[in-house]
Amino acid sequence: MKINFLINSLQGGGTEKVCCQIASDLADRGRKVNVYVLDDNGAFYHISKNVNVIYLGKATTSRSFGKIYRLIKNIKDEGGRLLVFNHELALVSLLVKRLFRLNVRIVSRINNTFSATIKYKSLKYRMVLYPLMKVFYRYIDGFIFQSQGIKEDMINNYGVKQNFKVINNPVHKVVLTEYKNSPKNDYILFVGRLVEQKNVDDTIKAFKEFSRQVSGYKLKIVGDGPEKERLMNLCKQLGVGDSVEFLGYQRDTLPLFYNAAVTVLSSYNEGFPNVLLESLAVGTPIVSYDCPSGPRDIIEKDNGILVEHLNIRDLATGISQATSKEWDSEKLANTLNKYSIEHITKEYYDFIK
Secondary structure, three states: OEEEEEEOOEOOOHHHHHHHHHHHHHHHOOOEEEEEEOOOOOEOOOOOOOOEEEEOOOOOHHHOHHHHHHHHHHHOOOOOEEEEOOHHHHHHHHHHHHHHOOOOEEEEEEOOOHHHHHHHOOHHHHHHHHHHHHHHHHHOOEEEEOOHHHHHHHHHHOOOOOOEEEOOOOEOHHHHHHOOOOOOOOEEEEEOOOOHHHOHHHHHHHHHHHHHHOOOOEEEEEEOOOOHHHHHHHHHHHOOHHHEEEEEOOOOOHHHHHHOOEEEEOOOOOOOOHHHHHHHHOOOOEEEEOOOOOHHHHOOOOOEEEEOOOOHHHHHHHHHHHHHOOOOHHHHHHOOHHHEHHHHHHHHHHHHO
């Protein structure tokens, strides 16, 4: 049986990274895996040479109907399994299947809490796409949700009642072992796209509050995005410009994670934040808002501190507590055993087949 993945891009991002990890592990275990990519910009992350990557050529999701029709028509006689890593592409795939009565099993991987993200979307999204999702999304053959919070959102707000499974993101075994017991440096770390949803403002403001009580720490911000210039100006306005470093997008973030004193997440909403897993995997504790959804699934008393959502003072206090506590790096990493790539890949395969 061939397993077919469909994704809009393999450029940098959490969804793209998970796609490459799952496809590579399946293919390296002898499964036949095709990854169909809507653009032709190549892969940012490593993907196994055993994976057959097919670039469909540049097209926006709204103009992908013809490409997806040809794709689904080609795979319907090969076992007909299509795992879609983008909710818009999943909707187009469902439409193609229904209109042309093609016998293909479509599984949609949902990586965010739609009800929480809708306010950041364009008017077209709010007026067209989300109503369509409310009507039609329930007819997709199967769903993989990143977290319990996403599952509850899809059941309560989008009519999904059956054929779903919660499967968290994986952490590769090399990450779990290579960087243990490394010395920590005096900096706080934020990793993520610099977009409104990530609410980097609160990390900066909490860092300022923390710095009033504890001196000698810096804040390192890893990532790029449309908010970068505004955030740099915010640092200057708050008087912490000399203590905050903007490092841009980094291909290898592991050294930054394992040398950090603590990793911070202050998002308005998430799906299942990879940055928290990657931080824990190298023995660095995490402090996060209790946002919808994901952090509550990950954080335990032995690996980090969960604070009230959008409470900057609590976030600053959490950072202070995390930097003053003696953490057991081995115990931090061991909380991630259930996220091993082997375990997560098996869950994917068992659900898709």
